[in-house]
Amino acid sequence: MRPSISVIACLVSSALAQTFQRLGGCPDLGCVFPPDQADFLAGQYFDIRLEVHSPVNGSEARTGEPDQDFKFTITKKDGSPVPATKYFKVDEPELESWNFTWYEDLFAQDADKPSLVNVTSKIYRRVALYEPGEYEATLTYYGNEKTVANWLVRDLPSKRRAKNVVMFIGDGMTTNMITAARLIAHRNINGKYMTKMALDKFPVLGHQMTHSMDSFITDSANSATALYTGHKTTVNALNVYVDSSSDPFDDPKFETISEIFRRRYPDGGVGIVSTAFLADATPAGLAAHTSDRGEYDHVISAYYEGLTKYEWTNWDGPDVLLGAGAEDFLETDETRDYYNLFSEKGYSLAWNKTALHDAPTDEKLLGVFQKSNLATWLDRNVYQANLLNQSNYPDGSDRDAEDLPGLKDMTLKAIDVLHDRHSEDGWFLMSEAASIDKQMHSLDYDRSLGELLELDDTVRATIEKLKDLGELDDTLIIVTADHGHGFDVTGSVDTEYLNAQEDDRSKRNAVGYYENSGLSQYTVAGPNSLRYSEGVHFPSRWDPRYTLHSGVVAFPDHRENYQVHSEGPRTPATEDKKNGYYAAYKDAVTGFVVNGTLPLDAGQGVHSLTDVPVFAQGPCQELFGGVYNSIDIFFNMAECLGLSEVKE
Amino acid sequence: MRPSISVIACLVSSALAQTFQRLGGCPDLGCVFPPDQADFLAGQYFDIRLEVHSPVNGSEARTGEPDQDFKFTITKKDGSPVPATKYFKVDEPELESWNFTWYEDLFAQDADKPSLVNVTSKIYRRVALYEPGEYEATLTYYGNEKTVANWLVRDLPSKRRAKNVVMFIGDGMTTNMITAARLIAHRNINGKYMTKMALDKFPVLGHQMTHSMDSFITDSANSATALYTGHKTTVNALNVYVDSSSDPFDDPKFETISEIFRRRYPDGGVGIVSTAFLADATPAGLAAHTSDRGEYDHVISAYYEGLTKYEWTNWDGPDVLLGAGAEDFLETDETRDYYNLFSEKGYSLAWNKTALHDAPTDEKLLGVFQKSNLATWLDRNVYQANLLNQSNYPDGSDRDAEDLPGLKDMTLKAIDVLHDRHSEDGWFLMSEAASIDKQMHSLDYDRSLGELLELDDTVRATIEKLKDLGELDDTLIIVTADHGHGFDVTGSVDTEYLNAQEDDRSKRNAVGYYENSGLSQYTVAGPNSLRYSEGVHFPSRWDPRYTLHSGVVAFPDHRENYQVHSEGPRTPATEDKKNGYYAAYKDAVTGFVVNGTLPLDAGQGVHSLTDVPVFAQGPCQELFGGVYNSIDIFFNMAECLGLSEVKE
The missing domain is CATH 2.60.40 (Immunoglobulin-like)
Structure with a gap:
């Protein structure tokens, strides 16, 4: 009955701690x-x-x-x-x-x-x-x-095969989300899509494992570290292994791809683009070295002047740095006026989309477009009233940041600057669609999928631009993620029916599953539909009567009505300081309560375990097929750029 | 602000129905x-x-x-x-x-x-x-x-490139589940897995879109149809488009890969293996043609004698048919004694693992091992007491079916028979791990992952066997799924802590996420650990103190305690005929209630939208990379087998 199985004595002696560990990566003394x-x-x-x-x-x-x-x-x-x-x-x-x-x-x-x-x-x-x-x-x-x-x-060939690398990171992006984004933005007739996503056209597909060194769930700091350095570490750490000392800056470092690339090719360029605040983990991973991703001033300082506390690789900052999070650039009692410092170092400065567009391509460029994270694609393009009364202009004044670029604007400009300044020696660009993750955390699936579609449109436009510049054949393009969220779609919701029901249980009967899911109505145009340029695909409408029955696998207490939050991003739960997070009534008044499955200190959704997809095209694309560890992305990019420095 | 977007009049005139449709695939009259x-x-x-x-x-x-x-x-x-x-x-x-x-x-x-x-x-x-x-x-x-x-x-080359095809279907299997299965069965040191899954070793990875012709969520009948025929149809349909007549047998048919293969290569062989009842959709899709997958007698009859109502391709049944669901083979007032009919037609018959092992490889073989679905890997190998008192012996007697084969036993035997009988002209084998899906439906993630690991072990053993037979280089091996479930893992659960808490909210604090997820303890051996042969990977234990915080995105009311159900498969909800499904208290006494998000008539989880992975190796493997429609699997297999029959 059990041919290959027998009961045996202890195979591995271990009393591993789990929720807490004495020190990750150190099971012995x-x-x-x-x-x-x-x-x-x-x-x-x-x-x-x-x-x-x-x-x-x-x-x-x-x-x-x-x-x-x-x-x-x-x-x-x-x-x-x-x-x-x-x-x-x-x-x-x-x-x-x-x-x-x-x-x-x-x-x-x-x-x-x-x-x-x-x-x-x-x-x-x-x-x-x-x-x-x-x-x-x-x-x-x-x-x-x-x-x-x-x-x-690792024994890697050291011949350089790619002149440039563009690495797109859809933060938190999974295959499940790509499938949902395709459904709402591309028209389908009798089961055949009439158009393809840019991602669907990539010749090579892989899966990468995102787990941490010492926990099977990762965060964006740790996973950025793996992707950029080939070293897995601990949650919240950037380009260091976490020691047990209290100092967040003394931990053992390792060099990142941007540092190695600039050290080996002093005339090569580096660009960093993100829709997050620039001190956030995914962009920070190209410069910072700290066990605490919350050390934002360290991050901005590392962009500006590299590391100063210990001798390290020479790094004089990226050519292009575009994103949000203006608060970390403004002078305070504890921090410097970074705008001024970057300017003195020769960076031109852009605070809005117009200035980004007009910025010279032969100078280094810092673009910071608002405080906090960049407004989402949905708010920038559909529900623009949500941009008002935010007092978030990046100069620190009380104005609203209204003239905002998107990921595509920033990425294409970054390529212009890198190409102008480094057309001989090549360049490395990381472009992050950060709010796929951030909006997934707040269970705002519409906004998250909007960000994913903006990423896809950016990838499409990037390929076109590189072709126009004559650089496409010399550029390795990778699109991947740093971790997942446990998101999927299981049917449709008749929102008219849901809103008309009076009790929580009856509302659930608005859900249509299997054959009753029907067809996507996001692509069916109506009187107020949005229209896009040739090849550009977003939903025609975000508020059809029949919406997606979407969810994540773990969540705080919250309410669901399966309808777009047209008045701004979701806040699913609010904190009662004594008893933890409870469902926020105002977040989905017409919906029903779903009680949480996460600890009471979690007011949002959390990351998940799933392997995430890797799409690759260009030189070395064949390295990226199949299933592998996240660190292999670093080694493959390093191999492709000829960064392995072998000596006897 | 909105460069490529403008408000326009109606693009597409349509008043598509969604929850219900007049007739799928027919928007006009x-x-x-x-x-x-x-x-x-x-x-x-x-x-x-x-x-x-x-x-x-x-x-x-x-x-x-x-x-x-x-x-x-x-x-x-x-x-x-x-x-x-x-x-x-x-x-x-x-x-x-x-x-x-x-x-x-x-x-x-x-x-x-x-x-x-x-x-x-x-x-x-x-x-x-x-x-x-x-x-x-x-x-x-x-x-x-x-x-x-x-x-x-389609204009496909007609030169045959593969002698044999083995198509594994992990029913309902997603990338997320593969990631979780790897975590519990393979040892990891500081973020590096010491061993690989068989699936992780495949050279080519793809994603296929599983949606239906007329709904974006599919079922296993419709998706099997797409995979086997290249035609997308409606949920519950097998190898027909669904017309509006009430007769489930008069709908417009199309030919399956097994029918075409046998018609084009009369000396080729066909094998069908499943852990489901053999009248279930995924095996049935290789023989039946009906708009209603619930017509079980039609399915068994189609295995036995093909179609009799209308002229169709000549089909004299598979060489090998192995699985469960004995009730559909037994004589009743309405159905024939299929055991006898198959025997008369030259099939040898196996009702248990011993008989399977002993069956001659030069005769056709029918193996039916119990009533209903085959007991899960977990019950067959770890919690064997659950096999008792089932009165499910396949001969219709009241005995228990205890001497049960698994997917690996059945698949390897099927290859032996096909190889013995068709070593000249080759063969097509479909092997289904059906209860990945079935156990996912009942939220029994442990059992589902056990089935997935059994599939992975079967794939490993199949590759070894084909190598031993000298057939590996001539055999295209595909491992894919027919649809997903919205499953993922978001952390760990300290079950001792959960069980010790007294109220539902406090129990949630047993969950550790991010760095507190820690490391998998399923691979850490203890005094009662299970041990496997070289290269065979399953968890060492299924009941560690720290378990997985797993879930699906949509569910009925249920209770969760995140602990293996050692006394048998889960039943998460029970029906109150008036008010629908409610959480089954006995299913997880120490857990807490999670209120459902599905309609009240759903007592289980449901399928999800996500693209599912495709792993390929062998002749034509290069056709299976990237992202494509499920129907492309059929066309790629047909191309590889040289089935395109072009005439002017």
Whole structure:
């Protein structure tokens, strides 16, 4: 009955913590970062953090102080262990020490019984491995205790095959969302779509796994790090492994693709475009190094002048930096006037779409178009009244930011600048559709799908532009995501019927599933329909009688009426400080209550586990088919740009 | 502000019904099936149904009877219209007439105000188009009213490139589920998986769109039809377009890949394997032709003797037919003793795993292993007590079916038989992991993922077997799905903490998301862990303290405790005949209530919109990359098998 299965004794000894961990990536009392199974690009700069833990109480309690005399060696495969100082030709770092506390589980947290851990540590800064192959990095502590990290320097061809790379990130974008966006924006006759999304035309499709180093759900900081550096780390971290110290800036760093690209090709260009605030994780991942993505001033400072605290790669900022989040550029008691600093450094400055359009293409360009995140495509293009009375003009005045560019405007301008300034040596551009994620968090599926369609339209226009510039054949274009949300569509909703029912249960009978889902009515034009240029696809209307029955798999308490929120983005739940988040009545008055499945401190939806799609075309496109880890995107791009620096 | 958008008058005149439709695929009063945009394989048999509607009441009401003198012509592109009788060299069909009713919307249904439609109709049976290119099929009625169906006979190379095809269907399987299955069955160290799923090793990945002809959500009958025939149709239909008559067997048919394969290669073999009852839609799609998938006796009869009511392709049944659903093979007042009939026709018969193993490989083989659907992998391999007291032995006796094969046993045996009998001319095998879908419907995510892992193990073992037989290089292997469910994972659940909390809201605080999701504990062995053979991957345990926070996007009222249902498959909701489905308390006593988002008549989860993955390897694998329609799977397989039959 059970041919290949038998009951056996313990295979793996482990008492892994789950909700909380003593320190992610360090199941033993000796920690090595980069940890076991880390992959490196040949020549990539990185720091090495060692820690020895001595838990004072809790399930791992031991007596005595943490080891101060731990040893650390590097062993190339089939070689002998070499002390790290000798291997990297660096001085022995100073011993550091600190302590930290953590909770073993939710019961300990409820009882407020933290576990205390004393720590000794050293860090080796800015080293690199130039010889492909396997290494063992061995920490020896408490006498004969060993933590071995198996490292791999990947053996990649170093011939450059792509002049330029455009990397589009649809933040939080899944295959499910692409399917829904296609349904509402492309006309279908008897099961055949009459037009295709730009994404649907890509020759190569892959899936990438987005999980963290130490948790199976990721955030945008950690996943941006994986995509840009080839290193998986911890949630909220940008381009560092997270050590147990309290300082968010001392953690062990590793070099990003933008840093390596500029170091290897000093005349190459880098562009960063996002519809988020520019200090947000996905753009920040191309410059910052911190364990806390919330250190916004560090991020803007890193765009401006690179890292200053420790010696690192030379980085003098991107050629183009376009997005929102003006509050992080304005002078305050604690932060500098970055507008002024960027200007002094030779950047031209754009605060609105007109200025973006008029900006010279032969100068560096900073464009910041409003405070907070950029208004969504739906608000910028359909429900424009929502742009008023926001007092969000990027100069810090009380004016409204009304003359707003979209992702397409910013991306095409970025290409103009990069092409003008770096037509010889090429360039790397990251363009992020950030609010696919942000609107998915607030369960505002209409706005999220609008952002996805804007991304698709931007991809289409980018391909056209690169063709016009004669650069298409030399440019690798990748469209992917950093993680998912558990979104899908299961039918249609007769909103007239739903609104006419009086009790919560009857309203649910407005849902049509299977054959009763019928056909998309978002593409059926009516008297007030929107019309687009040739090849440009968005819904003709956002408020048909029959809407989508959409949802996510985990949510706070909220109300649903399955109708577009024409008066502005959704706020599904509001906080009662004592009892957590409850459904916001005003958010969907005609709807019904759905009680949450998330903890009471969650007022929004959360990220999900699913692999996300990768679309690729151009040089090296064949590297991006099939299923792989998110870090492989970095290695494939690095290979394609010839960034592997092999030395004996 | 809105560069490419302007408000315009009506683009498309349409008052499409949504929840209900007068007749899917027929927005006008004249209907042509195959409808507009239908694609054909050259030489594929099909029927043509014409209807003219005269609505008596409702929004489309007209006076007068439906036209009896409608005309129908075929026009090859750049040619002249030719009457269909002449084009196909067939007699003019007899005129039929009937009427039917439908509801215009939910309000009409509540008020019980149906719309009545009178119909005239003709049907041309068993015709084919042999010349690739575009055609116009034009119905002229009510004088000058015209319904034009644009048809395309695809221009495919007719050289056969694959000797064999194995088509795996993970019913309801999505990328999200594959990601979750990987998480619980494969060990991961610091973000790197130590082993790969068989699916993750496929060289080519694609996405296919699963929507119906007339609704954006599909079911397994309609989607099986698309995959096997290249024709999208209506939910619940098998290999026919659905006409408006009440007879489930008179609808216009089209030929399936198994029928064409056997017609073109009389010495080729066909195998059908499923973990569902064999009359279920996905296996049935290789033999049956009916608008109602619930016509189970028709399905079994079609396996046995093909179609008998109308002249059709010659089909003498599959070589191998393995699965469950014994009740449909037993003699009743209304049905024949199929066991006996199959035996008389030369099939050997297996009722348990031992008999399956011992069955001769040079004879045709029918294996039916229990009543209803096959017990799940989890019940067959881990919670075997659930196999007892089921009185489900396939001979109709009251014994329990305990000696059960799994998908792998059935698939490998099917290959043995097909290889033994058809090593010269090749074979086509469909193998379905049916309960990925069935267990997802009942929100039993553990059982569903177990089925998915069994599929993955079967794929792995199939590749090994084909290699051993020397057939791997000549065999196209495809793994895909027929539709999705809106499933995803958003974190972990501390089940000890959840069970210890007393109120519904506090229980939600057991959920850990983002960094608090931690690492999968399903792969961490404990004292009662399961162990598998080399390369075989399933969870080591199904009941760790920290489980997955899983869900689907739409659901009935139910309770959740996020713990494996060790006492048997879930029943999330039970029906109160007056008020619809409510949460079943006993289903998850320690959990909390989640109120539903589906109509009150839905006691289970439903299918979702998402594109589903396609994994391909072998001859023609390059046809399966990128994004395409489900029907393209049929055309790609047909191309690879050289089934396109072009004549002038």
